[in-house]
Amino acid sequence: MKQTGLLLLILSLTVQLVQAQPTLTLANRKLSPVLQNNSKLLANKQEQVFWIVASNIDSAKNYFRANNLPVTILQERSGGLLVVRAKGTTLDAQVLSQPFIRFVDVPRQPHEELALSPFDNSLNTINLAHSKYPQLNGSTMVVSVNENKPDTTDIDFRGRYISTPLSSPLISSHATYMSTIIAGGENSFYTSVGVAPAASIISSNFASLLPDADADYRQYNVSVQNHSYGTGIENYYGADAAAYDASTINNPGLLHVFSSGNSGNQTSTGPYAGISNMANITGSFKMAKNIITVGATDSFGNVSFLSSRGPAYDGRVKPELVAFGEDGSSGASAHTSGAVLLMQQYYKEKHNGSLPPASLVKALLVNSAEDKGTKGPDYLWGFGCLNTYEALQELANEQYYSGSLTQGAQQTFSLTVPANTRQLKLTLCWTDPAAAANAPKALINDLDLELVNNGNAQVWQPWVLSPAPVIDSLLLPAVRKKDTLNNVEQITIDYPVAGSYTIRVKGYSIPSGSQAFFTAWQATAADQFQWQLPASVDYVTAGENNLLRWSSTFNTTTGLLEYSIDKGASWQTINNAATLATGTAYWRAPDTCTTALLRMTINGQVFKSDTFTISPIIPVRVGFNCPDSVMISWDRVPGIKKYAVYQLTDKYLQLIAPAADTSFIVSQPGGRLWYTVAPVISNGRYGMKAYTINVTTQGVDCYLKNFLVDLVNNNTASLTAEIGTTYNVKSFTFEKLMPGGYQLLQTFQPGNLAFEYTDNNLADGVNTYRVKIELTNGKAIYSDPQSVYYFLTTRYIVFPNPVHSSGPLMVLMKEESANTYLLLFNSMGQQVLQYQLTQTVESVALPNLQSGIYFMQIKKNGKKEFIGKVMVVR
Structure with missing residues (x-):
């Protein structure tokens, strides 16, 4: 009886608990978590953009038309996705209940996920790849940077940025950094070299959060699109995730690379709600299966504290990779995008211009990654740290198999493992069909990877993580078992026995058609x-x-x-x-x-x-920047007898001449404005190039670097000037404007670059000076005039005179006054201007006066203090 009563009590509590749970109507189950958690969006009577996924687009369009609904279709996408403009109330009352409506969501506001400030292309073996594969530079490739627009005038993109209608109207430094990491041309300094420095760049606006149209990717030959942005923590497979999976299916050579996000210290939502520091990837679009999501590490390969972690909403491994991005996962994604470009270029050159399938590139990147942290895959490191050189090695050595399976079929591949192998690694990857938006599980086709030792029939299955929504489970190491969630599966064996092995790939669940796949392999030798x-x-x-x-x-x-x-x-x-x-x-x-x-x-x-x-870093300076020639100079490097001078041409820095001295003159530079220098160590071996400078922005004109005139102690003019070089300078002279023209104050012989002079004989009012530089060829160079204003007997100085009718007329007062006015009268005695002077320096706008002589008065407290004439010209 007691047991029966206890069972009844448990049953009663269970019923109450179930009844207490909020229930979703059929219509509400079609809503994304964003809409479920923000009912105001559907109650809003203002039009906004929605994403509607329909089982049949024609049915949806006919329904909107037949019922005369105020729903404007903006775009039609594959997978039944409609981008529409409508009122939330219209969707709630008349659309959601229709049987052909599967899912409704809203676009969210994307935001950039921090930029990379330090430079380190060595952690992910990018520089090693450049060294061992010097022909790979991305020269035939096009990358799309999906966010705001980079600075298209940046010299590191010179001649390689392709302008398209897809770009955002907003320019951001973040987009510039990402483009530099991916494809910088090393024009500004050696740290600006990108992973693929010869690739072309286009920009695509990330405002919609959806992929570009398939036709756009094909028109501009885009094979990699970088996405270094996020929204918030969104643990569901949204219409955008399905769209990106479909984008890869429709464009088999296109690979989308996303940053995981910078929310690694935040608490999860959705299926993993309430769990701290896990399942906090920023954006439902990053839940796609056929993309690569990349977390961030510091330069020592440690995952950054803020790097977002997995799992994906359904327990899949996310991120797939980590890469260097010390200030955020943005840079990690960009490094990976560049690595993909190099791999695609290599494959194209070996396969008559064909791109590699995205699943092959992904398999090789995952298989070659350096496993860190917990052994095997985990939700922090993914499958490991990007290793660009090893990925290229596996591609070059054709360390992969390809195949295709139907339901229940199996394919096998033979593999011989040599002696002294420290680790054998296999990775299976396939491009999986897009799932339905809001699907509880994203995987459609389920393939199984196994490895068999032919000598003893031992079988290994892939590493699988626990997806249970409990922190202790999520932190457990991977175990070997059948994988039913991921379209990436991996097997590793430490110190495998040498001999013959068989790789088996099975079509466990393929509901329709066939599924293509790739399996990459790697045998790492010991004592290397x-x-x-x-x-x-x-x-x-x-x-x-x-x-x-x-x-x-x-x-x-x-x-x-x-x-x-x-x-x-x-x-x-x-x-x-x-x-x-x-x-x-x-x-x-x-x-x-x-x-x-x-x-x-x-x-x-x-x-x-x-x-x-x-090599040291040597500073480069401008000696002079004259219309017919430019002189650059630099510090001498001990032990170096020759230097190389570079000029920025259409795309890259080009060696223009050797120099035995520490200066070089470029004759007739024309529009070539950028220059740098490197020490020559030996034939064909150069030291580090200096920072590239624009000769027009270094503060040096034609010899003169600066010229300043200051009033000292209210009675003395202090003149200081500096020239960029003494080369071909015969003399340097300060001159002063007198009633009869400019007169010499003092002449200096060249020897120093800086000059000073003090004028103790100031005239009442305006005192104007200039510099004269005489060259050895007889040519004279004059500076712009500089003036000081000396109040000796006068209290007011008015200039310029003549003044243009559009003004301004400048008025200087010896002291401020609250009740002082400037008056102008025409020749008929009519007042044409009254202006209150409140500060010691006033800029007086003129009312577009006619040409002629005007009489001027300055009155203070109603008393006339200054009179004069002003000539106005047009």
Whole structure:
């Protein structure tokens, strides 16, 4: 009886609990979480934009038309998506209940997710890829930066930005940073080199949150679109997520790359509501399956505190990758987009111009990523840290298989694992059909990956994470089991037995048609060491601490780290017990300009770096900027006898001439305004280029850098001037304007760049000066005039005279007064102007007076204090 009573009590409480739960009507279940949580949007009687997903677009359009509904269709998208303008009340009362309406959402306001300020292309082996694959620069590729518009005048995009109607009218520095990371041309400084420095760039407005039209991607040959923005934490598969999955299906070579977000310390919503520091990816569009979502790390490969974490709303692994983005996941996404461009370029060159399928590129990027943190995939690191060089290596070595499956079918591939393999890694990836908006589970086609050891029949399944909405479960390490959520599956085996293996891919659930897939593989050998920084394309800054970076598969803990600046004839110790596992060390490079080598000695094995350059950063200045010639100069670098001068041309810096001295004159520069210099170390080997300068913005005109005249102690004029160079200067003279013209004050012989003079003989009123520079060829260069105003007997100075009828007429007063007026009279004695003078310097606008002589009075407290004449001209 007691047990029966207890059961009845539990049943009663359960019923009450169920009854207490809020229930959604059929119509409400069609609403996105954004609309469910903001009922005001549907109660709003003002028109706004909605996304409507219909099972049949024609049915929806016919219904709107037949009932004369005030619904304006703005766009039609694949997957039954309609972008409409309507009142929320109209949708709520007359649309939601219709059986062909599946889902309704609203666009949200996107925001940029911080920019990358530090530069480091070594963490993700981008510079190593540049060094080993110098032909890969993105030259045949086009990237779309989906946000606001970058600064199209930035010299690092010179000649490679393509203007299209897709771009936003707003220009932002964030878009400029992202474009530089992806495709900067290294024109301003070496830190502005992008991952794909020859790629073309277009900009696409992110205001709609939906992908561009398929025709737009094809028209502009876009193969990568970078999305470094977010909205808020949105844990559902929205119409936008379905649209991006469909975009990849419709454009098989197009890969969308998203930042994960900068909300890693925030509490989740949706299925993971209330869980802190997890499931906080910023935007439902990032829940798409066929994209890559990228989290951020610092320059040591540690995931940033604010980097948004997974899982996706249905438990899938998100982010897929992490990459360097110390100030936000924006930069991480941009680095990854650049890496994709390099891979696509390589594939195109080997396959007659065809792009690789997006699922192949994704499989290779995931498979080559460096696993960090918890072993196997996790919701913080995804599948690991982007490794651009290894991804290219797998592509170049064709370390992948392709296939296609129907329901219940299976394909197998043979793989031989060599001896001394430290780890074997396999990754299966496929482009999955778009799911229905708001689907509880996004995966449509379910493939299964298995690996079989042919010697003993042992079978390995992929790593799978627990998606249970409990923090302890989400932090559990992955286990080997069947994966029913992800369209990316991965198997790793540490120290596999050498021999023959079989890769099996099964079509477990493919409701219709067939599903294409790719499987990438990697066998990492034990006892391997590789230098990552510096590579041959890198510069080490002379006299400063520089980061060194390497990868190692040795079990040994330390190695001997040394450097040489004499081509290996002798070696100097940096650290006799460098910790190999950290993969990094700091080295204070010698204060010199030369080539150098590094080497690491481990258990008697020696690993030398590529030859790299140690170089100081030299400042470049403008000596003169004259119409017919420009002179640039720089500091001498000890031990360097020759310098290379570069000029910015249509796209890139181009070597124009060698220079034996520390200055160079460019004759007839025309519109070429940008220049830089690098020390020449040896034939074909150059030091670090200086910051590129625009000769018109350095404050130096034709020899004269500045000329200032100041009034000192209310009775003395102090004249100071500076020239950019003494080259070809015969003399320098200060002159003063007198009634008969300019007269010499003092002449200096060249020797210094700065000059001073004091004039103790000021005239009452305006005192005007200029500089005269006489060159050795007899040519004279004059500065613009500069003036000081001296109040000796007068209390007022009025100028210019003559004055243009549009003004202004300047009036200087010795002291401020609250009751002082300027009056102007024409020749007929009629007053044409009255202006109250309240400050010591007044700019008086003229009422577009006729040409002629006007009589002027200045009255203070009604008493006449100053009279004069003013000539007005038109």
